[in-house]
Amino acid sequence: MSLLTDLRPPFEETSVDNNGPLVSIITFIPFSVSFIVVIIKTWSMVYLKRVVLSVDIPIWAATILALVQSLLIQFAVDHGMGRHLEALIPSTFHTYNKMTYVAQILFFLVLTLAKVSTSNLIRSIDPTQSIQRYCRITETIIGGWTILAVLGYAFQCQTPRWQYLPSHCLGEGAIMYPVMTINMLVDVALVVLPTIMLWNVQMPLPRRLKIISTFASRILVIIVDGLQLSYLGQYLHSTDPTWTIFSVIACNQIMMNASIVTTCIPNLYRVMNSLALGMNRVQIPEGLELRPKARKASSYRMIQ
Numbered sequence: 001m002s003l004l005t006d007l008r009p010p011f012e013e014t015s016v017d018n019n020g021p022l023v024s025i026i027t028f029i030p031f032s033v034s035f036i037v038v039i040i041k042t043w044s045m046v047y048l049k050r051v052v053l054s055v056d057i058p059i060w061a062a063t064i065l066a067l068v069q070s071l072l073i074q075f076a077v078d079h080g081m082g083r084h085l086e087a088l089i090p091s092t093f094h095t096y097n098k099m100t101y102v103a104q105i106l107f108f109l110v111l112t113l114a115k116v117s118t119s120n121l122i123r124s125i126d127p128t129q130s131i132q133r134y135c136r137i138t139e140t141i142i143g144g145w146t147i148l149a150v151l152g153y154a155f156q157c158q159t160p161r162w163q164y165l166p167s168h169c170l171g172e173g174a175i176m177y178p179v180m181t182i183n184m185l186v187d188v189a190l191v192v193l194p195t196i197m198l199w200n201v202q203m204p205l206p207r208r209l210k211i212i213s214t215f216a217s218r219i220l221v222i223i224v225d226g227l228q229l230s231y232l233g234q235y236l237h238s239t240d241p242t243w244t245i246f247s248v249i250a251c252n253q254i255m256m257n258a259s260i261v262t263t264c265i266p267n268l269y270r271v272m273n274s275l276a277l278g279m280n281r282v283q284i285p286e287g288l289e290l291r292p293k294a295r296k297a298s299s300y301r302m303i304q
Contacts, residue, residue, distance in 0.1 A: 019246045020081055026250045027070050027249075030253055031257055037260070037264050042056065042060070050270075058117035058120070059113065059264065062110045062259075066256055069103050069110065070253070072100075076096050076103065079096040080096040081096055081249070082242070082243070097163045100245070101154075101161070105150055107256055110256050111259055115186060115259075117263050118263050119138050121263075122197065123135045131197050141182075145182050145183065148175075153176070156171075156175050166238070166239065180228060195212050195216070211266075217262040218262045231248050232248060
């Protein structure tokens with residue numbers, strides 16, 4: 001029997017009328033990367049006895065929710081996501097709406113947990129009053145954003161709540177614009193805060209820039225958020241939501257997993273740096289602790 005006859009047919013095939021397989025690829029490849037990164041980070045921190053529960057528990061929870069969310073997106077693909085609405089029977093569209101509805105709420109929760117983990121990491125690095133205050137303010141905003149995002153999305157449409165059609169929902173889904181804009185601004189704050197915190201630390205400039213860049217990797221999330229905002233209108237005002245949702249979902253999946261990965265990068269940098277130096281333990285960052293010098297909250301020195 002020839003090799004060609006032994007090949008099994010593909011699980012799914014993309015076509016001009018079916019973007020579902022592309023959604024599956026964009027969903028599970030980024031999640032696989034996120035899962036591997038979280039496993040490496042967790043193993044490294046456990047091995048080096050540097051687990052910080054306030055930092056690690058949120059990212060573990062985010063990874064679990066991201067897995068459930070990814071599976072729900074796949075179920076939505078199986079029930080019409082990426083295909084034209086006219087090609088679906090009512091029961092299939094009904095199931096698609098339920099899967100998408102829950103997946104979107106989990107998407108918001110994953111973003112929240114990733115942000116909280118990053119904020120807690122910043123707080124664990126710098127105990128000074130000003131940074132602690134800014135982090136508390138940021139976390140309060142994150143909490144408010146989560147309530148706005150989850151409740152705003154969950155109750156934007158008439159009964160049944162999970163069925164999105166422009167004519168069926170308040171403002172044709174306009175609540176998503178402030179939700180995603182605030183999400184972007186919070187991510188900007190999570191880049192700016194560690195930059196300010198580390199800028200006056202007494203260490204060589206190249207080392208300081210490397211550490212700042214690990215937090216600045218979150219800029220990738222901000223860029224994807226901006227792209228998603230540009231696609232929102234096309235989806236929110238469409239009468240063919242199962243088809244036009246493709247670009248929005250693609251951005252969501254990349255954004256969600258990029259949030260998890262970029263949250264882990266500062267810790268991974270610490271681990272790699274410690275291994276390179278042949279250290280037996282890790283300190284944040286590179287043996288650095290921050291302490292006010294000469295009663296000036298804005299000035300710090302290294303404690304070896």
